[in-house]
Amino acid sequence: MTAPLIELKAVSKRFGSSVVLDEVNLTIFAGEALAIIGPSGTGKSTILRTIAGLLAPDSGEVYIKGQLRLGGVEERANPIGIGLVFQQAALFDSLTVDENVGFSLYQHSNLPRHRIQELVREKLEMVGLGDIGDRYPAELSGGMRKRVSFARAIMEDPDNAEDNPEVLLYDEPTAGLDPIASTVMEDLIRHLQRVAGVCNTYVVVTHQESTIRRTADRVVLLYQGKVQWQGKLAEIDTTDNPMVRQFFSGNVEGPIPVIG
Numbered sequence: 001m002t003a004p005l006i007e008l009k010a011v012s013k014r015f016g017s018s019v020v021l022d023e024v025n026l027t028i029f030a031g032e033a034l035a036i037i038g039p040s041g042t043g044k045s046t047i048l049r050t051i052a053g054l055l056a057p058d059s060g061e062v063y064i065k066g067q068l069r070l071g072g073v074e075e076r077a078n079p080i081g082i083g084l085v086f087q088q089a090a091l092f093d094s095l096t097v098d099e100n101v102g103f104s105l106y107q108h109s110n111l112p113r114h115r116i117q118e119l120v121r122e123k124l125e126m127v128g129l130g131d132i133g134d135r136y137p138a139e140l141s142g143g144m145r146k147r148v149s150f151a152r153a154i155m156e157d158p159d160n161a162e163d164n165p166e167v168l169l170y171d172e173p174t175a176g177l178d179p180i181a182s183t184v185m186e187d188l189i190r191h192l193q194r195v196a197g198v199c200n201t202y203v204v205v206t207h208q209e210s211t212i213r214r215t216a217d218r219v220v221l222l223y224q225g226k227v228q229w230q231g232k233l234a235e236i237d238t239t240d241n242p243m244v245r246q247f248f249s250g251n252v253e254g255p256i257p258v259i260g
């Protein structure tokens, strides 16, 4: 068996009095496509932000390529590139698409402006967007904004090998999109992994069944701060786990109570 790329061991996180992650154990292997599913408010985004290093756990350990991640959120550098595609595209409204996608290179690299623009164009083409570098986010549809944020997540500095993302984390990449736009996004996620070879490991947090079925090899169900079930994609149809059954049937009766 290959060594894990990322391991969360007994990771806990609370906000105020609410325990969001409760000694979660999770392993992500190189080359896998993992979906994290679960009801709203169950800590899926919190797990992604913890993996990305944007949130420090209250207790427990995060290992990246077998190395314990040390230090506070501010000072820590990930030993591998980890790209996060936020739920809301999280683009800067006052910057053009080019400036958004190239943001980190404009800020942190020594590359000349025209070279960064070339790289931006290349990434935009990879996500199926043509010549839109001089548009502002407000001029784009929701699906286009999401694709721009994908392009930003896969930007890399060709002079800095450590800058290449080895893992991409997608937080609800198809939320709010119509079924056809969702399919485009799901295909793009697979395309970036398989065809474009941008990054062969990813984690996708989603509620949408089509996204789970089209983008995942393995599925983890999170509820009440813990991993309640995990299995291969095909097993979501065969498992007797009552939470998985309820999640996919949308039944209001079951172990996951209706909130609100």
Ligand SMILES: Nc1ncnc2c1ncn2[C@@H]1O[C@H](COP(=O)(O)OP(=O)(O)OP(=O)(O)O)[C@@H](O)[C@H]1O
Pocket (backbone or CB within 6 Å): 015, 016, 018, 020, 038, 039, 040, 041, 042, 043, 044, 045, 046, 047
């Ligand atoms: N920075 C924060 N400060 C306070 N509470 C937070 C913070 N981030 C998350 N929470 C709370 O933690 C819980 C889990 O949030 P999280 O966004 O991780 O859930 P989720 O499973 O991704 O939800 P959804 O599917 O609705 O996006 C929620 O109750 C949320 O209000």
